[in-house]
Amino acid sequence: MNNRVSIAVVITTYNSPEYLRRVLEGYRRQTRYPDELIVADDGSTDETNHLVKAFAACAPFKVRHVWHEDRGFRAAKIRNEAVKASSSGYLVFTDGDCIPHPCFIEDHIRLMKTGCFVQGKRMLVSQSISRTFAYSGALNMLRLCLCRHISGCHHLIRLPGYSIKVSGLRGVKTCNLALFRADIEAVNGFNEAFVGWGREDAELVARLYTYGLTRRDSPFSAIVFHLWHPENSRVFLTENDKLLEETIAGINYRCTYGIIEEGNERRQGRDADQ
Numbered sequence: 001m002n003n004r005v006s007i008a009v010v011i012t013t014y015n016s017p018e019y020l021r022r023v024l025e026g027y028r029r030q031t032r033y034p035d036e037l038i039v040a041d042d043g044s045t046d047e048t049n050h051l052v053k054a055f056a057a058c059a060p061f062k063v064r065h066v067w068h069e070d071r072g073f074r075a076a077k078i079r080n081e082a083v084k085a086s087s088s089g090y091l092v093f094t095d096g097d098c099i100p101h102p103c104f105i106e107d108h109i110r111l112m113k114t115g116c117f118v119q120g121k122r123m124l125v126s127q128s129i130s131r132t133f134a135y136s137g138a139l140n141m142l143r144l145c146l147c148r149h150i151s152g153c154h155h156l157i158r159l160p161g162y163s164i165k166v167s168g169l170r171g172v173k174t175c176n177l178a179l180f181r182a183d184i185e186a187v188n189g190f191n192e193a194f195v196g197w198g199r200e201d202a203e204l205v206a207r208l209y210t211y212g213l214t215r216r217d218s219p220f221s222a223i224v225f226h227l228w229h230p231e232n233s234r235v236f237l238t239e240n241d242k243l244l245e246e247t248i249a250g251i252n253y254r255c256t257y258g259i260i261e262e263g264n265e266r267r268q269g270r271d272a273d274q
């Protein structure tokens with residue numbers, strides 16, 4: 001069944017074309033290509049647009065660039081726009097600073113399972129090598145781990161298809177999260193009430209639990225290498241924490257402001273720092 005389901009990769013980015021270029025190259029070097037790749041652009045300048053167009057012209061799969069105006073950190077909204085622009089039955093969410101392992105797509109296909117979503121793992125790349133890092137084979141990755149340039153050496157163990165059932169929100173990150181399109185549509189996508197960095201990924205997962213999905217973590221396949229970057233502003237984290245707590249305490253798995261805007265209330269706009 002898994003081989004017949006089309007796969008879309010959704011890559012969130014903001015004004016980091018050099019990192020994004022290497023991430024895109026990582027998808028051109030996959031053992032199994034995605035059926036489509038959507039760059040979810042949270043308001044970057046034209047340099048990113050030119051990069052994506054050049055990549056699309058030579059990519060062996062369909063590439064789309066979804067962009068909205070830069071009005072601060074609005075990752076939830078641009079991810080929803082990318083979902084609407086996609087046509088695939090299975091979605092793999094990641095970020096423009098996360099270089100995929102060469103077997104990343106192949107691994108996610110093995111992990112795909114009805115009634116579940118998959119939380120993949122990341123290996124953190126040090127600041128000293130992030131500007132030049134590219135995947136260069138398992139032995140070299142092990143060497144970089146031993147030199148403490150990459151974290152999480154155990155993730156290099158290859159057990160494709162192996163996953164463990166996990167509960168709770170610890171370790172939830174949309175830099176490596178996969179699920180069926182029907183499931184994210186059922187919960188109405190990401191909650192666009194979240195602006196500014198933080199908790200929009202955990203809030204989505206809280207609603208996926210309420211909807212009835214099981215979380216499967218993949219510690220030994222479907223890995224990304226997360227390039228170092230300065231931390232995003234935490235100015236809205238307290239408010240976002242409150243939104244997350246409300247979702248956890250509630251019983252509704254559909255958000256009001258998501259892929260479809262529901263209800264009669266008018267959205268309350270907030271500016272947010274990238």
